[in-house]
Amino acid sequence: MAEKFTDLFVKNLKPKDKEHIVREKGGFGVRVMPSGRKVFFFMYRIDSQRRFLNLGTYKDVNYPNGVTLANAHAEFEAELSKVKLLKAGRAEGVDPVQVKLNKKAEREEIREASTVDDLIDEYIKKHAIKFKRSWQEDERLLKKDASPAWGKRKAADIKKRDIVLLLEKIVERGSPGTANSVFRCIRKMFNWAVERDILEHSPCDGVKMPAPINTGVRTLSGAEIKLLWSNLQAAYISDEVQRAIKLIFVTAQRPGEVIGMHTDEIDKNGRWWTIPAERSKNKKAHRVYLADLALELIGDLTVTEKKTGKDLPKGFIFACPDDKKIQPISEKSLSKAIRRNLAWPVLHKGNPIYGADGKPVTENRLGVDYFTPHDGRRTAATFMSKLGFMDEVIDAVLNHTKQGIIKTYNQNKYDAEKQQALEAWDRKLKSIIIGKESN
Numbered sequence: 250m251a252e253k254f255t256d257l258f259v260k261n262l263k264p265k266d267k268e269h270i271v272r273e274k275g276g277f278g279v280r281v282m283p284s285g286r287k288v289f290f291f292m293y294r295i296d297s298q299r300r301f302l303n304l305g306t307y308k309d310v311n312y313p314n315g316v317t318l319a320n321a322h323a324e325f326e327a328e329l330s331k332v333k334l335l336k337a338g339r340a341e342g343v344d345p346v347q348v349k350l351n352k353k354a355e356r357e358e359i360r361e362a363s364t365v366d367d368l369i370d371e372y373i374k375k376h377a378i379k380f381k382r383s384w385q386e387d388e389r390l391l392k393k394d395a396s397p398a399w400g401k402r403k404a405a406d407i408k409k410r411d412i413v414l415l416l417e418k419i420v421e422r423g424s425p426g427t428a429n430s431v432f433r434c435i436r437k438m439f440n441w442a443v444e445r446d447i448l449e450h451s452p453c454d455g456v457k458m459p460a461p462i463n464t465g466v467r468t469l470s471g472a473e474i475k476l477l478w479s480n481l482q483a484a485y486i487s488d489e490v491q492r493a494i495k496l497i498f499v500t501a502q503r504p505g506e507v508i509g510m511h512t513d514e515i516d517k518n519g520r521w522w523t524i525p526a527e528r529s530k531n532k533k534a535h536r537v538y539l540a541d542l543a544l545e546l547i548g549d550l551t552v553t554e555k556k557t558g559k560d561l562p563k564g565f566i567f568a569c570p571d572d573k574k575i576q577p578i579s580e581k582s583l584s585k586a587i588r589r590n591l592a593w594p595v596l597h598k599g600n601p602i603y604g605a606d607g608k609p610v611t612e613n614r615l616g617v618d619y620f621t622p623h624d625g626r627r628t629a630a631t632f633m634s635k636l637g638f639m640d641e642v643i644d645a646v647l648n649h650t651k652q653g654i655i656k657t658y659n660q661n662k663y664d665a666e667k668q669q670a671l672e673a674w675d676r677k678l679k680s681i682i683i684g685k686e687s688n
Contacts, residue, residue, distance in 0.1 A: 254279070256318050259307055262287060277325045285311065289321035291345070293332050300346040302328060363447060365407065366400040371447075372438045386581075390427075390434045394419060404442065407452045416459035425460030432459055467624045468631045469617065471681045474498070476616040478682045484590040484614045489567045489578050492546045494587070497622055499542045499678065500671070501629035501646050503530060504622040505580045510566040512550045519544065524648070535648040538668040540675035583622040590614040629674060636673050642666040 254273055262271060264285045272278035272292070280288045287307035293300050304324050308315035316324075328345045335342030363371075369391045377384035398415050399407055412435065419428035432453070439451035469477065481491045497507050506524050515522050524535040539547070551560040565577040592611040595602045602610040626647070633643050645663035 254318060254322075259287060259318055260309065275325075275329065277322065279307065289316065289318075289325070291325045291328050293329070295332070295335070295344050300344070302345045302349070363404045364400065365402055365404050366396055368404045368438065368442055368447065369396060369400075372441055376441050386430075387434050387437075390431050391438065394427075394431050395435055405448055407439075409452050409454070409456060412452050412456050416456075420459050428459040432456070466627075467620055468628045469620060469624065473617040474628070474678070474681050475684060480614060480616045484586075485593065486586045486590060487570070487578075489570070490582055490586045492548075493567045493578065494583055494622060494625065496543060496546045497625035498629055499540070499546060499675065500537055501626050501633070501674075502537055502648075503626060504583055506530075508567050508577045508580055508583070510547070510577075512562040512564060512566070515539070515547075515550060519550065529648060531648060531650045533648070533650070536662065536664060536667070537646075538664075538671045540671050542675050542678060543671075580622075587615070587620065587622065591619055632677060633670050633674050636670075636677060638666075638670045638673070642670050646670055 254277075259279060262279065262281050264281055264283050266283060268280055268282050270278050270280050270290075276292045278290050278292060280290060282288070287309075289304035289307065291302040291304055293302075304321045305316035306312045307321075308317050331341075331343045331345060333342070335344060369388075373384060373388050373391075377387045381387060394415065399411065412432075415435075416428045416432055419425075419431060436451070436453040436456075439448065439453050442448040443451050478495070481494065484491075486494075493504075493508050496502075496510075497504055500507065500522075502524070506528055509528055510522065514524065520539050522537045522539055524537065526532050526534045529535050547566055550563050552563050553559070554561050564575070567578050569576050569578055591613050593614045595610040595612055604610050630643050630647060633646065634640075642663055646667050
């Protein structure tokens with residue numbers, strides 16, 4: 250029995266064929282496993298029964314996440330005082346091992362009682378809202394797909410097979426991209442539950458992404474742009490959504506940044522739009538030159554107040570149609586509008602028509618193959634490259650973060666070059682729309 254452990258003493262303890270223990274006076278000790286792992290413990294007696302309380306693995310090169318001797322000893326002293334108070338009949342005294350067992354039982358009880366719906370609500374409230382900008386999308390996906398399938402089941406009962414079957418069902422309904430998004434969201438939620446000790450393991454372990462990941466290489470040709478520009482007018486899409494889709498092509502900015510455009514972000518001359526840092530993906534304010542087509546799509550920056558007749562700032566350029574909500578339209582409304590109009594159901598006297606295969610007959614009201622709002626940004630960048638602009642200028646237009654040492658030494662904002670590129674793209678786009686060019 251050692252008088253008092255030192256780091257050197259614990260470090261030099263050697264493993265044997267069987268586990269062996271070394272103790273200090275007072276009940277503090279260390280178990281040395283045959284593997285070399287060393288575990289601190291507190292041994293004491295309550296009602297003549299011996300108790301062992303694990304205080305953690307000794308921190309060394311093999312166990313870098315372990316506890317130091319000093320920390321283990323401090324915890325021992327704290328637990329020892331609780332045992333002494335218990336033996337003295339004091340109310341604040343406790344049996345540390347019994348407390349640990351009670352906590353384990355509570356966790357198991359929570360595990361048994363927690364449904365998937367409970368887990369979804371807790372994940373959104375305690376993690377997603379705090380740490381994810383896209384928490385509303387997480388909530389939408391979980392409540393649209395996971396909740397109907399498993400909502401009333403115990404979270405601990407969800408197995409790997411359940412995950413696979415749900416994802417296969419989403420892929421089979423023709424939504425492979427959504428299946429990937431749902432999987433990412435479910436996987437994050439279950440991993441979070443494991444970290445919080447709500448679950449012992451994640452049913453997503455070993456499950457692969459259900460569909461090939463779209464690497465994002467779609468660009469629209471000049472002919473497609475011309476068709477899209479004219480067909481949007483006849484499509485079942487609101488004016489705000491139409492203009493937002495077009496403005497993505499014109500400015501080459503991200504869909505979420507475009508729909509959030511506000512009059513406060515446009516300078517008094519109406520030619521420069523500054524996306525604030527809190528709205529940009531890389532958290533850096535970004536200046537975008539507004540060429541003629543952009544100004545046409547943005548329209549008036551003021552609205553006339555009915556009561557006073559005064560012209561007031563418009564606020565959100567693409568405002569939500571619900572007057573009670575002071576917010577822009579949803580980014581998802583763009584993608585949804587495109588998907589619906591690429592496969593619009595054909596009706597006869599108000600009823601859908603079905604083909605020989607039993608599926609509803611649809612028509613493509615946009616006249617182009619499937620694309621996403623973000624593809625408009627990629628298309629604009631590709632055309633600017635064809636117009637002869639260097640990658641550095643195009644990256645500046647796109648607000649891409651500079652890489653490597655150049656981001657330290659090159660502080661040029663490229664405003665003049667961005668203006669030249671967007672004006673050239675504006676001219677090219679106009680010629681495409683009126684049919685003079687198609688490449």
